[in-house]
Amino acid sequence: MSFLNNVITGISLGSIYAIIALGYTMVYGIAKMLNFAHGDVIMVGAYVCFFATGSFGLHPVAGVLLAMVVCTILGTVIEGLAYKPLRQAPSLAVLITAIGVSWFLQNSAQLLWGAAPKVFTPVVSGGLSIFGGQLNISYVTILTVVSCLVIMVLLSAFIGKGKMGKAMRACSEDKGAAQLMGINVNSTISMTFAIGSALAAIAGVLMCSAYPTLMPTTGSLPGIKAFTAAVFGGIGSVPGAFVGGLLLGIIEIFAKAYISTDLSDAIVFLALIIVLLVKPSGLLGKYVPEKV
Amino acid sequence: MALLQVNDIHVYYGSIHAVKGVSFEVNQGEVVTLIGANGAGKSTVLNTISGLLHPRTGSVVFEDKDLKGVQPHKVVEHGLAQVPEGRRIFLQMSVEENLEMGAFTQPGSTVEPGIADVYERFPRLKERRKQIAGTLSGGEQQMLAMGRALMSKPKLLMLDEPSMGLAPILVEQIFDIIKELHAAGTTILLVEQNAQAALAVADRAYVMETGKITLSGTGAELMASDEVQKAYLGG
Numbered sequence: 001m002s003f004l005n006n007v008i009t010g011i012s013l014g015s016i017y018a019i020i021a022l023g024y025t026m027v028y029g030i031a032k033m034l035n036f037a038h039g040d041v042i043m044v045g046a047y048v049c050f051f052a053t054g055s056f057g058l059h060p061v062a063g064v065l066l067a068m069v070v071c072t073i074l075g076t077v078i079e080g081l082a083y084k085p086l087r088q089a090p091s092l093a094v095l096i097t098a099i100g101v102s103w104f105l106q107n108s109a110q111l112l113w114g115a116a117p118k119v120f121t122p123v124v125s126g127g128l129s130i131f132g133g134q135l136n137i138s139y140v141t142i143l144t145v146v147s148c149l150v151i152m153v154l155l156s157a158f159i160g161k162g163k164m165g166k167a168m169r170a171c172s173e174d175k176g177a178a179q180l181m182g183i184n185v186n187s188t189i190s191m192t193f194a195i196g197s198a199l200a201a202i203a204g205v206l207m208c209s210a211y212p213t214l215m216p217t218t219g220s221l222p223g224i225k226a227f228t229a230a231v232f233g234g235i236g237s238v239p240g241a242f243v244g245g246l247l248l249g250i251i252e253i254f255a256k257a258y259i260s261t262d263l264s265d266a267i268v269f270l271a272l273i274i275v276l277l278v279k280p281s282g283l284l285g286k287y288v289p290e291k292v
Numbered sequence: 293m294a295l296l297q298v299n300d301i302h303v304y305y306g307s308i309h310a311v312k313g314v315s316f317e318v319n320q321g322e323v324v325t326l327i328g329a330n331g332a333g334k335s336t337v338l339n340t341i342s343g344l345l346h347p348r349t350g351s352v353v354f355e356d357k358d359l360k361g362v363q364p365h366k367v368v369e370h371g372l373a374q375v376p377e378g379r380r381i382f383l384q385m386s387v388e389e390n391l392e393m394g395a396f397t398q399p400g401s402t403v404e405p406g407i408a409d410v411y412e413r414f415p416r417l418k419e420r421r422k423q424i425a426g427t428l429s430g431g432e433q434q435m436l437a438m439g440r441a442l443m444s445k446p447k448l449l450m451l452d453e454p455s456m457g458l459a460p461i462l463v464e465q466i467f468d469i470i471k472e473l474h475a476a477g478t479t480i481l482l483v484e485q486n487a488q489a490a491l492a493v494a495d496r497a498y499v500m501e502t503g504k505i506t507l508s509g510t511g512a513e514l515m516a517s518d519e520v521q522k523a524y525l526g527g
Contacts, residue, residue, distance in 0.1 A: 163392075163396075163400075166385070166389055166392060166393060167393070169382070169384070169385060169389075170385065170393050173383065173384055173385070174382065176344060176380065177376060177380040177382065178393070179344065179363075179364040179365050180342060180344075180364065180373070180374050180376060180380075181365075181368065181394055181396045181397075181440070181444070182365045182368035182369060182396045182397035182444065183365055183396050184363075184365045185365070286384070
């Protein structure tokens, strides 16, 4: 039964990684940059929800929605102010800027809300107890997994069938050709950041509901792990982020349960290294040959 | 009044002076070709018209509107479509999705009929509508690139080296399509290295050499000219 418990915890943690990884992978796919500030947007989302529900007594649903709105704006502003001027710059400059934005967000959060950890109140409480109490599944876990599935289905439909989703794919393949079609590449990139940041807010709330310690560095490690998940699944691929996130969560929980809590992160990254050695483009990453 | 007027444009890549004062015009219903060797600046001219590059001096006027400062994605809305060099179709998207992207600026209701028109002109694309564009042959990719550009219902269709890298039989097919489009009233600006084929379909032609236009005339005149014969037609 503890095995089943571990599987469920792993899937739940993996779902959070997957939602965060979507932000990384979509932004990478279209802007060809690693937005290392993405993890910190999660933290901002969690704080917004924390204060909205805690200090202002808003309903948790309203708190989540507010967090999404704030993060969407934040993501778009970050893109416009920090990354857009660097569109033609070498990728190293963009990468360093992203790290700078990450530090900026962490330090701003510390200044605004203090360094002391806050105890996050889960957006839903209680849970299911089955098999006479041997298997306990919290509602947060169920909400997390369901959210992840719903997000995946909606996002896949949007990218696969929606006009703007197709425009995103066109931009990710060839920005020059996309412009010749009349697609506004800059606004498409902004939209991608907006979607990724809204998802980050959801991930932040779900993560802090499951692991309720909230402080300015809360988003940092999950951000890095989700980035790993995105690379694991094949960066740029939406299903890849989903698969990578889930696998990473399960590997991490299993490593904690059966090998060593201290070594669990090392094992996660070891798994990444092995995948990259065997399949450098990631599990679902595509190699597309070019026809001349 | 010409549909497109290019007035003495100078275009630079950094400090490289790629286009040195080029002027020409395209009238309604014409096929005009810009021929010249590799590196003469032909594609640079097209990309300047499309707004991807900006002239340091000179102007591009389309239907009496100066396109100065108009962003490339807005240029399409003015009725200019470009089939870029190397086709640049979206290789990971399906044939039909590529066509939909071509109609990005068009109202949703016109997309379906537009696709039907393209399929009528290029039946091969209809057969392969669900196929990923990267799996098409070179000739089919060129047809897709042209079909995609036609989806925006352009007043001027610009083709950059449509015959590049294609087998002779396919080159012939592509030029037949250009003739058909011309007959149907489409205005075309054609950039080509294949001078023979380009001059054969063109009403008027300009020869470019190292950033300048050195000769101009009707297609037939240039085909007969000694200079063109020597330099481009191997005569």
